[in-house]
Amino acid sequence: MTALAWSPQSWKQRPAAQQPVWPDHDALERILKTLSGLPPLVFAGEARRLTGALADVAEGRAFLLQAGDCAESFADFSADSIRDKLKVILQMAVVLTYGAGVPVVKVGRIAGQFAKPRTAATEIIGDIELETFRGHMVNDDAPTPGARVPDPERLIAAYHQSASTLNLLRAFTKGGFAGLSQAHVWNQEFVASSAEGRRYEQIAAEIDRALRFMAACGIDLISEESLHQVDFFTSHEALILGYEEALTRQDSLSGEFYDCSAHMVWVGERTRQLDGAHLEFLSGIRNPIGCKVGPTVTVSEVMALCERLNPERVPGRLTLITRMGADRVADALPPLLTAVREAGHPVVWACDPMHGNTFTSDGGRKTRRFDDILHELRGFFDAHHGAGTWPGGVHVELTGDDVTECLGGFGDILEDQLHLRYTTTCDPRLNARQAIDLSFRVAELLRS
Ligand code: PEP
Ligand code: CO
Numbered sequence: 072m073t074a075l076a077w078s079p080q081s082w083k084q085r086p087a088a089q090q091p092v093w094p095d096h097d098a099l100e101r102i103l104k105t106l107s108g109l110p111p112l113v114f115a116g117e118a119r120r121l122t123g124a125l126a127d128v129a130e131g132r133a134f135l136l137q138a139g140d141c142a143e144s145f146a147d148f149s150a151d152s153i154r155d156k157l158k159v160i161l162q163m164a165v166v167l168t169y170g171a172g173v174p175v176v177k178v179g180r181i182a183g184q185f186a187k188p189r190t191a192a193t194e195i196i197g198d199i200e201l202e203t204f205r206g207h208m209v210n211d212d213a214p215t216p217g218a219r220v221p222d223p224e225r226l227i228a229a230y231h232q233s234a235s236t237l238n239l240l241r242a243f244t245k246g247g248f249a250g251l252s253q254a255h256v257w258n259q260e261f262v263a264s265s266a267e268g269r270r271y272e273q274i275a276a277e278i279d280r281a282l283r284f285m286a287a288c289g290i291d292l293i294s295e296e297s298l299h300q301v302d303f304f305t306s307h308e309a310l311i312l313g314y315e316e317a318l319t320r321q322d323s324l325s326g327e328f329y330d331c332s333a334h335m336v337w338v339g340e341r342t343r344q345l346d347g348a349h350l351e352f353l354s355g356i357r358n359p360i361g362c363k364v365g366p367t368v369t370v371s372e373v374m375a376l377c378e379r380l381n382p383e384r385v386p387g388r389l390t391l392i393t394r395m396g397a398d399r400v401a402d403a404l405p406p407l408l409t410a411v412r413e414a415g416h417p418v419v420w421a422c423d424p425m426h427g428n429t430f431t432s433d434g435g436r437k438t439r440r441f442d443d444i445l446h447e448l449r450g451f452f453d454a455h456h457g458a459g460t461w462p463g464g465v466h467v468e469l470t471g472d473d474v475t476e477c478l479g480g481f482g483d484i485l486e487d488q489l490h491l492r493y494t495t496t497c498d499p500r501l502n503a504r505q506a507i508d509l510s511f512r513v514a515e516l517l518r519s
Contacts, residue, residue, distance in 0.1 A: 077355035087348035111331030126387030135464025139180030155471025170514025337361030396427030400450035
């Protein structure tokens with residue numbers, strides 16, 4: 072592979088996996104040009120701040136919580152659904168911070184997570200063969216041929232939905248809603264009535280008591296910003312490279328390029344080819360970036376990924392998100408941890424316990440068992456303890472709603488109940504109760 076001079080367009084000289092076949096090329100070009108003239112969604116300085124926060128994770132002083140939808144939806148777009156997703160992420164962060172005593176870096180899979188890589192280009196529904204659904208940034212999930220035709224106007228719609236989602240997130244996280252004194256308010260009713268919800272209430276009550284204690288000691292809580300605001304960052308898979316290129320801007324302060332579609336972007340398991348377009352694009356933007364690694368990855372591939380994506384070895388620049396599967400993690404992960412540690416690459420290691428544990432239920436729905444998810448998490452922590460590396464974070468798919476998409480957990484969702492509230496447009500997500508339950512388990516693993 073010969074090195075190219077990097078530019079926001081240089082990915083075009085490499086094979087790009089998983090790109091839609093847009094039927095009208097001129098329309099696509101017109102829309103990308105429009106996008107490149109629209110304001111950036113994030114500011115380069117914010118992305119740099121996230122790199123700094125992730126450097127603390129790489130060095131074992133903080134923990135990364137990256138969570139949100141598998142695929143955001145144009146149909147499920149409301150203040151309530153954004154707020155409820157934020158609530159559950161804030162709750163998980165409180166459980167982790169309180170339970171394990173480490174600062175938590177909060178990154179949503181939100182405000183841009185609209186494109187999906189797919190294993191097959193077509194699927195059979197009923198007796199027709201359809202193009203697969205590739206996320207609302209590309210086509211619609213309705214099972215008709217017309218709905219599945221890629222439409223570049225959707226790139227603009229995704230940009231606008233990302234902008235308003237991010238706007239509301241900023242309002243909530245900087246405007247008082249995310250302050251620690253609100254911790255009770257985040258507990259939604261269907262969560263509060265569960266065992267996890269009650270366990271969470273106890274923590275919220277202890278935080279209240281601690282705040283009252285500090286106030287009684289004369290500490291000025293009003294002026295203590297960190298009690299009233301949180302830093303909340305956005306991320307998504309950088310899949311549709313034309314869109315990411317159009318939102319890439321040169322930072323006037325540093326002269327460097329940032330993909331201003333989100334604070335952090337990652338490359339998926341299906342698009343991380345070393346000589347492919349996605350790695351070429353990610354290698355030149357200065358945002359913190361992630362790379363998924365699944366069970367078939369080799370030690371030498373991981374070393375090459377580290378060299379290609381973080382040759383200067385900047386701590387916080389690269390997060391490796393491992394998604395091995397519950398039964399593979401114990402064998403597959405330790406050699407990678409040892410090799411990366413010995414090479415001195417300062418990566419953040421995060422565990423995605425979702426994507427290696429997906430299967431289709433007898434009723435034909437994609438699902439995951441809560442027990443498999445926990446099993447992979449335990450394997451991840453065990454591997455890190457064994458290798459002497461820091462288990463830096465978790466990466467999960469969740470929603471604030473009371474969905475029935477993953478099996479087990481509190482309330483014990485069974486296979487024949489999956490259809491009750493199965494609303495994801497792509498992969499099965501944890502509901503708020505399962506997500507909070509998971510955060511208690513992770514806090515325990517962090518303490519042990
Ligand atoms: C995802 O994160 O939704 C995803 C498709 O993951 P992976 O690339 O690990 O399969
Ligand atoms: Co997914």
